[in-house]
Amino acid sequence: MRIMIVTDQYPPMVGGVPVVTHDLAVGLAARGHQVWVVAPCQGARDVHRIEEGVHVYRFTSFEWPTYRDMRIPFLPILPIRRLLKQGNPDIIHIHSPIVLGNIAQLLAGGLRKPVIATNHYLPINISRTLASDQRFSRHFDTLSYSYLIHFYNRCEYVTTPTHTALRLLYEHGLRAPAGVISNGVDLKKFRPGPADEEVRQRYHLPTDRPLVLHVNRLSEEKRVNVLLDAVAQLRSQAYIVLAGTGPAEAELRAQATRLQIEERVAFLGFVADRDLLAIRRMADLFVIPSEADLQSLATMEAMACGLPVVAANAYALPELVHHGENGLLFEPGNSTELAQTIDYLLERPELRRQMGNKSLEIIAQHDRERVLGQWEALYQRLASEFALARQLREQARRALRLRRPSLPS
Incomplete structure (x- = not known):
């Protein structure tokens, strides 16, 4: 044709x-x-x-x-x-x-x-x-x-x-x-694989703390500010990895400084596809607090790498993230619930493994x-x-x- x-x-x-x-x-x-x-x-x-x-x-x-x-x-x-x-x-x-x-x-x-x-x-x-x-x-x-x-x-x-x-x-x-x-x-490109230690060292990602990944454009409607507020309330020693750039980046960096969480958050900026794939494979959890997604490629790619997902219960995200199956949903904008949900999953590695396997099953349809x-x-x-x-x-x-x-x- x-x-x-x-x-x-x-x-x-x-x-x-x-x-x-x-x-x-x-x-x-x-x-x-x-x-x-x-x-x-x-x-x-x-x-x-x-x-x-x-x-x-x-x-x-x-x-x-x-x-x-x-x-x-x-x-x-x-x-x-x-x-x-x-x-x-x-x-x-x-x-x-x-x-x-x-x-x-x-x-x-x-x-x-x-x-x-x-x-x-x-x-x-x-x-x-x-x-x-x-x-x-x-x-x-x-x-x-x-x-x-x-x-x-x-x-x-x-x-x-x-x-x-x-x-x-x-x-x-x-x-x-x-x-x-x-x-x-x-799914030939995005799939589970071994961690790349060279990429980990290059981006200064810790080996002794769970990695919580977020990939998206840094703009207001993506609600990364909710994730940063949640970081300040975490019980766990999770390390938050933010991959992406956008008009809200300076404001988000200032928020991290104000909350005194700079040592717990990495702003990676733009990350090349190959490195981003490696970072997905070493992450423990993917989080998306966005309130403006009609599907979310970033979430789909994370699922294809076998990650469980914590997502805002907003717009089309529940079509990918089935609550209690391959991840958990939280009330949009509720940073306290988000923090509790992240802690809950990080404390349960076997549940994360099961949810990651379910992510692979769901994403096969895409x-x-x-x-x-x-x-x-x-x-x-x-x-x-x-x-x-x-x-x-x-x-x-x-x-x-x-x-x-x-x-x-």
């Missing part, structure tokens, strides 16, 4: 959406499909490269002034139209309903191409970046969902990574056909190869339905022309 993936976030950008779109494009290309990616360029010129078997077209953009690392392209309408006509994709898959997504959707209608859209966004991810005023955030959330639903209702099909995410769209008025397809995780098969089946079905509908319209038009009475000579 010929598949075009349109996204406002793609490597070298860092985050969940860049990982998902990259792995989908590369995975489909490896299965023999022709894949094009349309994405923003970090520089001042449009760029076309073949990357890992994928034709990647990057268009000139500028950084979003209120959201670091997000970029806004300079309306490349004509180049994308030429690309669509030349590539003639069977399906267009939009992952970002903003600039490039809007252009692709608009052009797809004129060129009669079927469009799938995947929702990765919660308005709270952006509203908390724009302002701390809750009244503003509520109005922004309402406007954001109105925009998202208007966009998605013009697509042939809509997907979300979880049932929670799909329910949110339905609650706000989604009418387009829709379904759930997980973001998936590479194997990336399985997910790629689901995408292929959906693409093929929609492309076939779209082609059949076009054929029926052509037949109806021909029949109408034949029935028209001829003019007298």
